[in-house]
Amino acid sequence: MDQTAVAQANAALNIVHEIATLLDTGLDREEVAILIALVENGVNPEALAEVVKELRREAAALRAAEMDSRGL
Template sequence: MPPPAGTSRQRAAKDVVDVLNEISTLLHTGLDRTTLSLCVSLIENGVNPEALANVIKDLRREAQALEETDGH
């Protein structure tokens, strides 16, 4: 008896996140598995990947600026 369809889809999704996590680690993106999963979900739902990347970069810059401000 084959596994339920939902199970194979979940396994495929996990495999994709595993590969993306490996690539993310190799490229030193600083994105964890949860963040990668959220990004994939957003892109699958129509978010422009370049716009998403720009938002992530902007958020990182803002976080860095806040850390520098709080540190002084």
């Protein structure tokens, strides 16, 4: 990839990350880049969104269970 293409890719990533921030997705720049790469490689965006939501639900449940086990 030449320098122009790299600069354009970074600019596009910055824009998408800014949109994700404005929409309060909770995704950082690296996570946005990973999701973009997955979509570019053929992953269905709706299915990917469902996976992200499910992972967040599971992470929250694990945190809650950990808090309960600590008596907090």
